[in-house]
Amino acid sequence: MDRSTSLRSEPAAPFGPYLLFLGDTVERGYAKTAFGLRDWAPDRCVGELALPAGTVTTGIPRLGPVEAYASGARALLIGVATPGGSIPEHWIPTLLDALAAGLDIVSGMHARLVEIPELTAAAKSLGRRLVDVRVPPADIPIGSGKKRTGKRLLTVGTDCALGKKYTALSVARGLEARGVDVTFRATGQTGIMIAGAGIPIDAVVSDFIAGAAEMLTPAAAPGHVDVIEGQGSLFHPAYAAVSLGLLHGSQPDMFIVCHEPGRTHVLGYPDFRLPPIEEVIAQTTALGSLTNSAIRCVGVSLNTSDLAHDEAERLIAAESDRLGLPVADPIRGGPAFERLLDRCQD
Amino acid sequence: MDRSTSLRSEPAAPFGPYLLFLGDTVERGYAKTAFGLRDWAPDRCVGELALPAGTVTTGIPRLGPVEAYASGARALLIGVATPGGSIPEHWIPTLLDALAAGLDIVSGMHARLVEIPELTAAAKSLGRRLVDVRVPPADIPIGSGKKRTGKRLLTVGTDCALGKKYTALSVARGLEARGVDVTFRATGQTGIMIAGAGIPIDAVVSDFIAGAAEMLTPAAAPGHVDVIEGQGSLFHPAYAAVSLGLLHGSQPDMFIVCHEPGRTHVLGYPDFRLPPIEEVIAQTTALGSLTNSAIRCVGVSLNTSDLAHDEAERLIAAESDRLGLPVADPIRGGPAFERLLDRCQD
Known part of the structure; x- marks a missing residue:
């Protein structure tokens, strides 16, 4: 059974801090993930990035990928939902820019980052991670029932x-x-x-x-x-x-x-x-x-x-x-x- | 999440009757699946097929794929385990013969039939099914809790x-x-x-x-x-x-x-x-x-x-x-x- 095709091999290795990506959304309700991150993990949110057509803002600094990396960001987080959960074609250039700037990409969408060939090729050659958080790690063991300390x-x-x-x-x-x-x-x-x-x-x-x-x-x-x-x-x-x-x-x-x-x-x-x-x-x-x-x-x-x-x-x-x-x-x-x-x- | 890449779209559609494939095994213990089928579903087992080097037999008629189809078989069932659960390269010609003769292929091995390009190509052009029984169907709904008749x-x-x-x-x-x-x-x-x-x-x-x-x-x-x-x-x-x-x-x-x-x-x-x-x-x-x-x-x-x-x-x-x-x-x-x-x- 195929439990993972993610590039992520270390499920417990932390990712971020984040540059929150808002796409080109004009509906605040579609950006619930970005607002949730801003509210619950403000210290992990370095800035936000929107495409020109986007009107929603979380109120934190607007940064390009290179500026965000310089400010401590280590991952671009897709903070908006799209109808059907797909990753639109016109987002790809921005996602590639983020990889080039030194950022991993983190997504909770139904569509998987690792199934987009341009992204996997760039991530591989640059040594970045594409983290589909809906995908469990591949090396989960059968439960042992053994008691652990702590x-x-x-x-x-x-x-x-x-x-x-x-x-x-x-x-x-x-x-x-x-x-x-x-x-x-x-x-x-x-x-x-x-x-x-x-x-x-x-x-x-x-x-x-x-x-x-x-x-x-x-x-x-x-x-x-x-x-x-x-x-x-x-x-x-x-x-x-x-x-x-x-x-x-x-x-x-x-x-x-x-x-x-x-x-x-x-x-x-x-x-x-x-x-x-x-x-x-x-x-x-x-x-x-x-x-x-x-x-x-x-x-x-x-x-x-x-x-x-x-x-x-x-x-x-x-x-x-x-x-x-x-x-x-x-x-x-x-x-x-x-x-x-x-x-x-x- | 990827729950299935099987070609099988109708999980409840029966497959078989079977031609039991014994590969080239010389160890009876490796053929437990074939013996289980013979014992529990004898009316679904039309015959058996082994490669020349194989010495194990379930005692039912030895048939080639064409003969088996003529006798009512509709699927070749891989009835032997291999070390590591892989499908050996030298089985492929026989599996292709089976598809050509009109048989689906049914496997419970770890390795998936649908990940072998020669088989998927042949199955597609011939309209046969490759059934990896370890793969659940892709269209499982969330439980409804609704009472059903029967x-x-x-x-x-x-x-x-x-x-x-x-x-x-x-x-x-x-x-x-x-x-x-x-x-x-x-x-x-x-x-x-x-x-x-x-x-x-x-x-x-x-x-x-x-x-x-x-x-x-x-x-x-x-x-x-x-x-x-x-x-x-x-x-x-x-x-x-x-x-x-x-x-x-x-x-x-x-x-x-x-x-x-x-x-x-x-x-x-x-x-x-x-x-x-x-x-x-x-x-x-x-x-x-x-x-x-x-x-x-x-x-x-x-x-x-x-x-x-x-x-x-x-x-x-x-x-x-x-x-x-x-x-x-x-x-x-x-x-x-x-x-x-x-x-x-x-």
């Missing part, structure tokens, strides 16, 4: 698309601010771009999911914490397998359940009710104990972006009382989030 | 490699002999060759496992039964994700737990004890109820091939009493197996 924390969810990545990023930063030796481990394309490394776990061939998670979070120093971006949900009719493989391979010591108050059914699956948070805690503990008998829930992350401040505070306090666990919205932060971080350090 | 039975296991395929084949035949409208659904390469159709579930990209299982067992007449070959085990540290995706997508009404008496640990994983049969029943019922609340265990299949007849009979009776379920070794058959089939028709 601590691991996984974000899990009652559903998809409700804050597992944001929670993992926030917890990793919160722990880092407390002086903990911590690494955010990305499992999806946006997370991989933010971190500059990772494995797109949902693109891995199913026999290798647990092995991919083991590869993503290798043995580390005893005090080190890997904070792993979760995927899917154990209660999702299409994606539960991804969630289980990630759970088994990452062998978390700790997990945080992510939930969006008010969501009652699986997104896009009106026949499937969302499980109560307690059920997610019980199921994750039961299934996760196969590879780590010490697994425990350290708290709950609520995505309260649709609620007013007071309403959110009341709900967070009530849920914490009800569940007997730290509950917080990491984006709101505050004492509740500090209590959640305390529990991660117990 | 009944489904899945074999699950306490571990890998202990009889899930044999049990599914035996149950499908047993039900067929009773006049039930039944289809064996193959999920691994050997099963796919025996059935002439199927999806290699462990080669599917993880986001699509449940969808692949849905595609494999489409809606059917109310009285129809799909008997689905299980994969892995929910308690396997590397492969549980495959088992869960297959469980969710196949939405079984019934399942049979397969076990090998005396096996105490996961094959190749000495740190992982095998779960008791009761635990597999409980876990399969709990997890399977997400997509089919009516799921139930209809019995247990014991692989007693290492036991003497009397010892096997005693164990089967004792386990049936202990569990309160039909227990049988389908290969031994007999009244115990008939009781298991009775339960599948309840």
